[in-house]
Amino acid sequence: xxxxxxxxxxxxxxxxxxxxxxxxxxxxxIQALLFLSTKPLSMEEIMEELKxxxxxxxxxxxxxxxxxxxxxxxxxxxxKEFFTTEKDVQELARIVAKERSRREIKPVIKVLRxxxxxxxxxxxKTKELIKQTKxxxxxxxxxxxxxxxxxxxxxxxxxxxxxxxxx
Amino acid sequence: xxxxxxxxxxxxxxxxxxxxxxxxxxxxxIQALLFLSTKPLSMEEIMEELKxxxxxxxxxxxxxxxxxxxxxxxxxxxxKEFFTTEKDVQELARIVAKERSRREIKPVIKVLRxxxxxxxxxxxKTKELIKQTKxxxxxxxxxxxxxxxxxxxxxxxxxxxxxxxxx
DNA sequence: ATAAACTTTCAATAATTATTGAAAGTTTAA
DNA sequence: TTAAACTTTCAATAATTATTGAAAGTTTAT
Numbered sequence: 001x002x003x004x005x006x007x008x009x010x011x012x013x014x015x016x017x018x019x020x021x022x023x024x025x026x027x028x029x030i031q032a033l034l035f036l037s038t039k040p041l042s043m044e045e046i047m048e049e050l051k052x053x054x055x056x057x058x059x060x061x062x063x064x065x066x067x068x069x070x071x072x073x074x075x076x077x078x079x080k081e082f083f084t085t086e087k088d089v090q091e092l093a094r095i096v097a098k099e100r101s102r103r104e105i106k107p108v109i110k111v112l113r114x115x116x117x118x119x120x121x122x123x124x125k126t127k128e129l130i131k132q133t134k135x136x137x138x139x140x141x142x143x144x145x146x147x148x149x150x151x152x153x154x155x156x157x158x159x160x161x162x163x164x165x166x167x
Numbered sequence: 168x169x170x171x172x173x174x175x176x177x178x179x180x181x182x183x184x185x186x187x188x189x190x191x192x193x194x195x196x197i198q199a200l201l202f203l204s205t206k207p208l209s210m211e212e213i214m215e216e217l218k219x220x221x222x223x224x225x226x227x228x229x230x231x232x233x234x235x236x237x238x239x240x241x242x243x244x245x246x247k248e249f250f251t252t253e254k255d256v257q258e259l260a261r262i263v264a265k266e267r268s269r270r271e272i273k274p275v276i277k278v279l280r281x282x283x284x285x286x287x288x289x290x291x292k293t294k295e296l297i298k299q300t301k302x303x304x305x306x307x308x309x310x311x312x313x314x315x316x317x318x319x320x321x322x323x324x325x326x327x328x329x330x331x332x333x334x
Numbered sequence: 335a336t337a338a339a340c341t342t343t344c345a346a347t348a349a350t351t352a353t354t355g356a357a358a359g360t361t362t363a364a
Numbered sequence: 365t366t367a368a369a370c371t372t373t374c375a376a377t378a379a380t381t382a383t384t385g386a387a388a389g390t391t392t393a394t
Contacts, residue, residue, distance in 0.1 A: 013278045111180045135256045
């Protein structure tokens with residue numbers, strides 16, 4: 001496998017993995033491209049490399065900026081805008097975990113709390129609903145807290161955590 | 168919010184959350200319905216409650232069984248098949264984490280290893296590709312190992328882990 | 335062996351989601 | 365101020381993914 005093949009393979013794998021971290025294919029591919037690039041890229045260059053339209057590039061760059069993963073670079077003497085992504089994988093993981101928590105997990109926790117708080121009318125089915133959604137609420141909340149805590153640690157959280165947990 | 172409202176809200180929220188644990192809407196809704204039910208349900212009952220077709224129900228039940236989340240119950244004297252889901256949320260989390268690791272994370276780790284192992288031709292861009300994909304490989308592998316380890320612990324892994332990590 | 339009761343399969347269709355591209359909008363240089 | 369260089373928006377379209385429903389398949393009771 002040469003450079004070009006490796007690059008293509010990485011970008012397409014990362015793209016199709018997008019779902020795992022909750023973003024779409026183009027978004028993930030743009031991020032992957034920037035992640036490998038040794039210099040900031042313009043919209044033109046991104047479109048060209050990934051063979052996607054200007055509109056698509058613009059919209060997905062915007063989303064990546066909303067996530068806080070990509071930033072605009074201003075390059076003196078250049079009219080175009082240039083983009084870079086966070087290069088540190090742990091910082092990247094931190095941002096993604098935090099955003100998914102905020103966007104998806106927190107709202108679900110709220111629903112689970114509401115649902116598990118309905119009045120107990122004494123019937124078996126109501127008792128079951130309360131019991132099960134409460135269990136799910138507690139699990140989700142704890143897992144969410146754990147991920148956020150892990151991910152908000154300083155440098156090298158993964159290694160540190162593993163050491164603490166499994167030594 | 169009464170029982171029926173709470174039930175509907177839970178099922179639809181859990182359904183749209185499907186993406187977060189990597190399954191589709193109908194699949195998640197069927198699981199949610201079984202999760203609340205105090206008794207095994209037939210295909211007929213599931214179709215009826217969720218208003219989905221026989222084919223859809225059959226296919227999604229099959230997938231849930233492939234995941235190991237739902238099991239067929241044999242009820243003496245009944246011709247129909249009945250279904251139940253794992254009711255313990257921690258066991259559920261264990262199964263989901265394990266399956267996602269096997270289906271999605273492990274294959275990505277393999278690609279990252281391959282890509283990060285290309286020959287270093289000394290160019291800047293190749294060095295960057297190797298460095299960055301290696302970092303991603305290590306992070307992904309460590310996170311995967313951690314989740315699997317956590318999730319394979321006996322009873323009460325979340326609580327235990329939290330205690331160990333953050334006391 | 336047969337037929338009723340039930341489940342699975344899968345081509346057709348519907349619903350959803352992503353992408354395009356051109357018009358509208360914005361910024362900058364002169 | 366204007367026009368060139370660039371970006372954003374969004375209605376139309378394409379691609380993908382989910383769902384249906386009826387025919388084919390299977391199992392069970394007699």
